[in-house]
Structure formats: C-alpha cells, structure tokens
Amino acid sequence: MEERFICENITSNNEGHLCFAGQDVVKLAEKYGTPLYLLDEDRIRERCRTFNSAILDCLGENAAIAYASKASSFKEIYRIMKSENMYVDVVSCGEIYTAAQTGFPLENALFHSNNKTDDDISFAMDNNVGYFVVDNEEELFAIQKEALNRKTVQKVLLRITPGIDSHTFAAVSTGKVNSKFGSAIETGQAKRITETALSQKNIKLSGYHCHVGSQLFDADVFTRTSAIMIKFIAEIKKSLGYEAEILDLGGGFGVKYLFEQPTVDIKSIILSTVDVIKRLCKSENIRLPKIIFEPGRAIVADAGMTVYTVGTVKRIPNFINFVSVDGGMTDNVRYAMYKAEYTLLTANKMNEPCNMKANIVGRCCESGDIIQKNVPVPESIQRGDIIACLTTGAYNYSMASNYNRIPRPPIVMLKGGDNRISVKRETLFDICALDI
Numbered sequence: 001m002e003e004r005f006i007c008e009n010i011t012s013n014n015e016g017h018l019c020f021a022g023q024d025v026v027k028l029a030e031k032y033g034t035p036l037y038l039l040d041e042d043r044i045r046e047r048c049r050t051f052n053s054a055i056l057d058c059l060g061e062n063a064a065i066a067y068a069s070k071a072s073s074f075k076e077i078y079r080i081m082k083s084e085n086m087y088v089d090v091v092s093c094g095e096i097y098t099a100a101q102t103g104f105p106l107e108n109a110l111f112h113s114n115n116k117t118d119d120d121i122s123f124a125m126d127n128n129v130g131y132f133v134v135d136n137e138e139e140l141f142a143i144q145k146e147a148l149n150r151k152t153v154q155k156v157l158l159r160i161t162p163g164i165d166s167h168t169f170a171a172v173s174t175g176k177v178n179s180k181f182g183s184a185i186e187t188g189q190a191k192r193i194t195e196t197a198l199s200q201k202n203i204k205l206s207g208y209h210c211h212v213g214s215q216l217f218d219a220d221v222f223t224r225t226s227a228i229m230i231k232f233i234a235e236i237k238k239s240l241g242y243e244a245e246i247l248d249l250g251g252g253f254g255v256k257y258l259f260e261q262p263t264v265d266i267k268s269i270i271l272s273t274v275d276v277i278k279r280l281c282k283s284e285n286i287r288l289p290k291i292i293f294e295p296g297r298a299i300v301a302d303a304g305m306t307v308y309t310v311g312t313v314k315r316i317p318n319f320i321n322f323v324s325v326d327g328g329m330t331d332n333v334r335y336a337m338y339k340a341e342y343t344l345l346t347a348n349k350m351n352e353p354c355n356m357k358a359n360i361v362g363r364c365c366e367s368g369d370i371i372q373k374n375v376p377v378p379e380s381i382q383r384g385d386i387i388a389c390l391t392t393g394a395y396n397y398s399m400a401s402n403y404n405r406i407p408r409p410p411i412v413m414l415k416g417g418d419n420r421i422s423v424k425r426e427t428l429f430d431i432c433a434l435d436i
C-alpha cells in the first residue's frame with residue numbers, strides 16, 4: 001500500500017490521477033459522469049472471504065457470516081453474497097424483495113426490524129425467510145398468528161439487549177438497556193420473551209441475537225457482549241431447560257475512514273471472541289451454539305468511493321473556503337447526520353500539494369449539506385476538477401435521497417480491470433415516475 005493511502009485498493013498513476021481498484025478515477029468520471037458511486041467488487045469478495053475463513057478456522061461449519069445489507073442493498077450485492085456463501089441480514093420488504101429477485105437463498109436470511117408489520121411478516125413468510133429476529137413480544141404473537149394461519153413453524157431468534165455501552169456515537173449505539181431495540185436481560189424481559197416464545201406452537205426458538213453498536217475497533221466490546229450472552233444462555237438452560245442453538249452477535253466491526261485510524265484486525269477480533277465463548281460454554285456446561293456475525297460496513301465500506309465534479313469555488317478571505325460539488329447530502333448524508341469523518345482527495349491533481357483547506361459542500365438548499373469540513377485541497381482547485389470521497393461503500397447509496405428532487409448517482413462496479421453499471425443513474429423521468 002502506498003503510504004499516504006488508507007486502503008490498498010487506492011493508488012495514483014503517472015498522470016497524477018487517483019486510481020481505485022487499479023482504474024483511473026478521472027477516466028471513470030469521464031466515462032460515466034458524476035456524481036458517481038464506484039464499488040470494488042474484488043475488495044467486497046476479499047472481505048467476505050476474510051470473515052468466512054476466520055470463522056471456518058475456529059468454528060468449522062458451526063458458524064455463518066450474514067452481510068447486513070442495510071449497508072448497501074441492490075441486486076448485484078446479493079448475487080455476490082450468494083456466490084461467497086454469505087447469509088444476509090434484511091430489515092424490510094424492500095431488501096427481501098431485492099434479494100429474492102436475484103434468487104438469493106432466503107432460508108439463509110435473518111429478518112430484523114423493531115417493528116415488523118403484519119404485511120412484512122406475511123411477505124417474509126411468502127419468501128421463505130429462514131429466521132425472524134424478534135424484537136418484542138407483540139411481534140412474537142403476530143408471527144405465531146401468521147404461522148398458525150399457514151400451518152407452518154417459523155424459526156426465530158430473539159433480539160436481546162445485553163446492557164453494553166459500546167462507546168460508539170450515540171445514534172448507532174444499540175446495546176444499552178434503554179435502546180429501542182430488543183428485550184433487556186437486566187429488566188427480566190429477555191427471560192420473559194424466551195418463555196413466551198417457547199410456549200408458542202408455531203414458533204421454533206432457534207436462539208438469540210444481539211448487536212451493540214457500530215464502528216467498533218477492538219475485541220473488547222465483542223468479548224464482553226459474548227460473555228454476557230453465554231451466561232444468559234446458561235441461566236436460561238438452568239431455569240427453563242432451553243438451550244440455544246444459535247448465537248448471533250451482530251455486526252459493528254470498525255472501518256478506517258481516516259489515515260490516522262487503526263486498521264481493524266477482523267480475524268483477531270473473531271478469534272478472541274470465539275475463545276471467550278468456547279471457554280465459557282465449557283465452564284457453564286452448555287453446548288457451543290452456532291455463531292453468526294453480521295458485518296455490514298466492514299464488508300463494503302472501503303470497497304466504495306464517490307466521485308464528484310467541482311462547481312463553484314468560493315474563497316471568503318480570513319474566514320473559510322467552500323468547494324461545491326455536484327452531489328452532497330443526497331448521496332452522502334453521513335456528515336449531516338453523524339458528523340462522520342471522511343478522507344477526500346482531488347483526483348485529477350494528485351501530484352499537487354494540498355496547501356489550502358476548504359469545506360466540501362453539496363448543492364442542496366441547506367447549509368448543513370456538507371460532505372466534510374477542512375479538507376486539504378490544492379490551491380489551484382477550480383471548476384471541473386474531480387473530487388473523490390473515499391470509503392463510501394457503506395450507508396451512502398443505501399441512505400441516499402431525492403431531496404431537492406436530485407436524482408441518485410449510478411453504481412459502477414469495478415472488477416479485475418473492467419467496469420460495469422450495477423445500478424443505473426436516476427433520471428428526471430424517474431424523479432416524476434410515481435407522481436400522478
């Protein structure tokens with residue numbers, strides 16, 4: 001890896017152009033137009049393999065990796081997941097439908113959401129979704145009712161809140177007792193929902209799920225969570241005689257957005273987590289459950305890049321500089337929502353020193369429409385230059401909007417030196433497609 005870049009799929013060439021997955025970003029911008037999402041398919045597959053080989057090494061077949069497809073959901077991603085033997089986590093009929101369209105084997109899907117409507121439940125059953133991850137008792141009864149109607153038995157995991165503060169940013173911290181997700185161990189609700197699940201004839205309780213947060217950088221949160229969950233499983237075995245077959249520990253593996261952030265060692269986090277689980281299963285005298293992890297960001301984030309063209313450059317002497325690009329919060333809402341950090345590069349001027357700082361802003365009628373503040377850019381930056389925002393593979397396209405009636409960018413997939421459109425650019429016609 002060139003020292004100044006945050007991921008090995010980023011380089012630059014002799015023309016002073018940024019390259020992604022070995023391809024010239026400036027030429028891709030010319031070919032497809034901007035704004036443009038790029039995705040490095042080889043990197044996505046490599047990440048799937050890293051996770052899969054880590055679990056295979058320490059758990060053999062008694063484990064699975066489920067890609068949390070909320071991170072980026074479109075048809076091609078489910079085809080890739082299928083061919084990499086991944087499970088998927090889906091959270092809506094939209095995600096289930098998209099996966100189903102590609103022939104993804106939905107018996108390997110886990111259906112999340114804290115509020116599944118009766119229609120959602122019915123649609124998921126129509127599509128033979130393997131596991132429902134049940135958030136609360138009301139949902140359990142709704143699933144029981146629908147399964148009874150169909151004379152089937154639905155496999156479920158119960159979402160448990162282990163009471164862990166993952167110290168990540170508040171909007172993505174989900175493990176605390178006061179979380180909107182799941183049933184807490186501390187309040188006795190986790191045990192109660194277990195009893196309820198066991199008493200429902202058309203529900204097969206397969207085990208437990210938890211997810212404590214996102215952007216976690218070391219094993220600590222995973223090992224503490226696992227310890228709590230295994231003790232809970234043991235306690236349930238003692239008190240109710242039920243022994244979980246599956247323990248899904250959620251996702252949250254951190255990703256490097258900035259050069260100074262550490263690289264997360266997936267394998268070592270998984271190894272230390274599984275180590276704790278195995279040890280505790282032995283001492284608590286319970287069988288080792290099938291372990292599932294659900295990474296989203298860590299599968300796709302650094303496989304992504306967004307490419308923009310510079311429009312207005314506004315210099316306000318002694319105050320601030322603004323570089324406006326042809327995208328913004330419509331394709332990347334993460335700074336506006338979380339003050340999320342990103343690395344941006346001027347893709348056609350990689351050989352020029354970045355001796356000026358500017359706020360890179362979008363073109364929405366909204367002051368908060370900022371991609372990133374204080375970005376080093378070349379003094380010569382001007383209309384027509386190409387700006388790349390790195391590490392945008394997760395939660396960018398999937399959170400994109402049509403605010404200001406701006407069409408969403410296409411997704412171009414890069415693979416082994418080739419490039420192809422996976423999602424077309426939205427058109428003005430699409431913008432009005434549903435209007436009467």
Ligand code: LLP
Binds near residue numbers: 068251297298394
């Ligand atoms: N499993 C469950 C149940 C989840 O709720 C999530 C993320 C994941 C897995 C995947 O987490 P990951 O590995 O991607 O960290 N929009 C926010 C992130 C929200 C995450 C929601 N749940 C963002 O842009 O940072």
